[in-house]
Amino acid sequence: MSETLPPLLLVGCGKMGGAMLEGWRERGLSEAVVVDPYLAAAPAGVTLVREASAIPAGFAPAAVVLAIKPQEAPAALPAYARFAGGAVFASVMAGRTVAFMRGLLGAEAAVVRAMPNTPAAVRRGFTVACAGPGVSSGQRALADALLGATGEIAWVEEEGLLDPVTAVSGGGPAYVFLLAELMEQAAVEQGIPRDLARRMARATVAGSGALLAASAEDAAQLRKNVTSPKGTTERALAVLMEEAAWPELMSKAIAAATARSRELAG
Ligand SMILES: NC(=O)c1ccc[n+]([C@@H]2O[C@H](COP(=O)([O-])OP(=O)(O)OC[C@H]3O[C@@H](n4cnc5c(N)ncnc54)[C@H](OP(=O)(O)O)[C@@H]3O)[C@@H](O)[C@H]2O)c1
Incomplete structure (x- = not known):
């Protein structure tokens, strides 16, 4: 061109x-x-x-x-x-x-x-x-x-x-922004002041995205790099990665958005 x-x-x-x-x-x-x-x-x-x-x-x-x-x-x-x-x-x-x-x-x-x-x-x-x-x-x-x-x-x-694409990358930024909202809320519940909670959640999501974009390693490896055996992150991931938690919820959410995209296309 x-x-x-x-x-x-x-x-x-x-x-x-x-x-x-x-x-x-x-x-x-x-x-x-x-x-x-x-x-x-x-x-x-x-x-x-x-x-x-x-x-x-x-x-x-x-x-x-x-x-x-x-x-x-x-x-x-x-x-x-x-x-x-x-x-x-x-x-x-x-x-x-x-x-x-x-x-x-x-x-x-x-x-x-x-x-x-x-x-x-x-x-x-x-x-x-x-x-x-x-x-x-x-x-x-x-x-x-x-x-x-x-x-x-x-x-x-x-x-x-393009229907599953709409569900994954079209709507994907909304799921990531929701993650920032929920992290902020959970931080407040642990006693962190709202302003600090918001800055931390935003910077953590944005910084992790930048790291993912800059790294040759895949997401699973970057996750493992943060997870020390018997440490705090491992404890949190045990909750999030339970079968009925994020793995199942994410696939249900993507399936629901894909179905909606097919409905809209008529
Ligand atoms: N935003 C997203 O995340 C996203 C993601 C994927 C796909 N899309 C698609 O991208 C498209 C645009 O979305 P957007 O978020 O950019 O919407 P938007 O900001 O509302 O832009 C649409 C623009 O088109 C103008 N317009 C309306 N009728 C027109 C006509 N007959 N001729 C020429 N211009 C006209 C609107 O003017 P007025 O505002 O004055 O009416 C507005 O400036 C949508 O079809 C959406 O499905 C958006």
């Missing part, structure tokens, strides 16, 4: 779209148009319009990135069908299938469906993508560069895997 990105159209510049746009600007944008009804201003060099009908005539994007809420899709997508044929569509909308989007964009639309997560805001996201029918290798490479601008990216061949 060349250094500068080709002409791009971003539909929806909220949390996800905005994070991607920032990543693309760092990479080097040529021409970019953003469609967003209420965005206050676009960054320098980016054209902002309020609706699809205001996109400058003759603008021919190589990619149309769809970062609106899934419920906006039925009303919004048909206006972009005119770009099918030339552009690849890359969607980060939860639960909207490739078939659903092609139903609105036309059967010749080349569509990539992806599931990012919120650490994208700090360029530490994880996105899993799946290419629909007719996506060329060049279009896939472009989608890889655009979706990967907010962190790591991986590809799957089977679209159905």
Whole structure:
């Protein structure tokens, strides 16, 4: 892929779209148009319009990135069908299938469906993508560069895997934030003042994530490195790792979220 990105159209510049746009600007944008009804201003060099009908005539994007809420899709997508044929569509909308989007964009639309997560805001996201029918290798490479601008990216061949992906990496940050909340609460119960408890829980979760990211060792080994025989951590882990505790609860939680993702996709 060349250094500068080709002409791009971003539909929806909220949390996800905005994070991607920032990543693309760092990479080097040529021409970019953003469609967003209420965005206050676009960054320098980016054209902002309020609706699809205001996109400058003759603008021919190589990619149309769809970062609106899934419920906006039925009303919004048909206006972009005119770009099918030339552009690849890359969607980060939860639960909207490739078939659903092609139903609105036309059967010749080349569509990539992806599931990012919120650490994208700090360029530490994880996105899993799946290419629909007719996506060329060049279009896939472009989608890889655009979706990967907010962190790591991986590809799957089977679209159905995006349901468990949604459960694990899409929702995953929420489970980790819950861990920080619960650690804070448990610390307070042991007599630690609230402010200190909060700082400790945040720093411990964030620091452990940074260590995991920087280390070549896997999570199980890093856990063992903290666990001295007959020590305090071993005592806590004996509670957490009981069959009916975290191992069973985590697999039930992921299964419930996967089932919900399948329901939403209809
Ligand atoms: N946030 C996450 O953790 C996460 C994770 C995975 C996937 N996703 C997916 O990413 C997508 C975007 O989520 P988000 O969190 O970035 O949402 P968001 O912050 O609400 O961004 C959506 C943006 O699109 C704008 N918009 C609404 N209707 C539009 C239209 N017809 N044309 C153009 N722009 C329009 C919204 O403007 P207004 O706000 O003014 O309506 C808003 O700026 C969703 O489909 C979501 O499923 C999000």
